[in-house]
Amino acid sequence: MAVGQRALDAVQAPAPRPGLFVRLHEFWEREAVFGYGLIVPALVLIIGLVAYPFGMAIYFSLSDYWVGSPGSFVGFANFREILKNEIFQQTVYNSFVFTAIAVVLKTLLGVWLAMLLFRNFKWKRLIRGAILLPWVIPTALSVLAWGWMFDSLYSVVNWTGIHLGLINPPGPNWLGMANYSRTAVIAVNVWRGLPFFAIIVLAGLVSIPREFYEAAEVDGANSWGRFRHVTLPLLKPVLAVVILFSTIFTFSDFNIVQVLTRGGPVNTTHLFATLAYQIGLTGGNLGQGAATSLFLFPLLAAIVFIQLRYIRKE
Numbered sequence: 001m002a003v004g005q006r007a008l009d010a011v012q013a014p015a016p017r018p019g020l021f022v023r024l025h026e027f028w029e030r031e032a033v034f035g036y037g038l039i040v041p042a043l044v045l046i047i048g049l050v051a052y053p054f055g056m057a058i059y060f061s062l063s064d065y066w067v068g069s070p071g072s073f074v075g076f077a078n079f080r081e082i083l084k085n086e087i088f089q090q091t092v093y094n095s096f097v098f099t100a101i102a103v104v105l106k107t108l109l110g111v112w113l114a115m116l117l118f119r120n121f122k123w124k125r126l127i128r129g130a131i132l133l134p135w136v137i138p139t140a141l142s143v144l145a146w147g148w149m150f151d152s153l154y155s156v157v158n159w160t161g162i163h164l165g166l167i168n169p170p171g172p173n174w175l176g177m178a179n180y181s182r183t184a185v186i187a188v189n190v191w192r193g194l195p196f197f198a199i200i201v202l203a204g205l206v207s208i209p210r211e212f213y214e215a216a217e218v219d220g221a222n223s224w225g226r227f228r229h230v231t232l233p234l235l236k237p238v239l240a241v242v243i244l245f246s247t248i249f250t251f252s253d254f255n256i257v258q259v260l261t262r263g264g265p266v267n268t269t270h271l272f273a274t275l276a277y278q279i280g281l282t283g284g285n286l287g288q289g290a291a292t293s294l295f296l297f298p299l300l301a302a303i304v305f306i307q308l309r310y311i312r313k314e
Contacts, residue, residue: 061078061294062076065286094268094271103246105186113198114197114204117198134195147175150184150260152174181269196246200241204235240311
């Protein structure tokens with residue numbers, strides 16, 4: 001009887017409550033909790049590194065904020081002031097010319113380079129990896145090397161051009177004359193952004209089925225015909241995306257111009273980022289500096305909107 005009673009009591013006794021670790025594990029395993037838990041780190045980074053600085057920039061742009069002086073609300077006075085500024089007007093012209101020329105060159109040279117890398121040749125993988133070096137090397141280090149190459153006294157570019165008979169000695173002052181300094185800045189930007197462009201286009205080329213080329217060859221299409229009627233139409237979505245990113249990167253470029261020319265000579269190479277740095281941090285006028293940097297936002301938003309509509313249409 002005693003044994004049976006103990007067995008009956010054991011059956012009727014409540015199950016032990018799970019431990020704290022088990023309860024936490026079950027709570028974390030819920031779909032809603034687990035999903036939001038994965039998103040939280042990304043949200044913290046976006047809020048801390050993007051949303052908060054953007055909100056502070058808007059606050060600074062609407063006040064006469066100087067370094068060490070909180071200032072007061074002035075509305076759109078900073079925007080009106082920079083629109084009247086001749087240096088800012090020159091910067092708008094510089095930014096559009098710089099971006100247009102650099103993106104066109106990167107598009108043409110990037111497609112050409114991707115077509116070359118798409119071919120089968122010896123040491124193909126090694127060369128593909130080497131192509132990425134300009135994109136991988138820290139911008140400041142590579143631009144410092146370019147600054148030495150464009151130096152007015154010890155320019156490797158001038159030395160090479162003189163010995164090849166392309167220019168007359170002593171050669172141009174690349175960083176001291178307006179047109180030459182623009183050319184130098186654009187050349188460095190194209191050199192740095194070309195690998196990114198070429199690798200993305202190369203990925204698009206690899207994804208094109210070989211059967212399309214075989215069908216074009218059967219129809220009698222030559223190499224130009226295959227590129228025009230097969231490669232280019234199928235690359236349009238990829239080109240639209242890479243041109244979008246390249247445009248954003250080029251418009252907002254800071255490191256190349258700041259290290260190479262600092263906006264000179266006579267403000268002929270200033271971009272929005274470098275002018276905002278000069279006004280806001282070097283000059284101490286945080287209000288107008290923030291207004292200058294925010295002037296770029298609606299331009300980039302319009303470019304993104306137009307290109308995304310084109311991508312969606314394609």
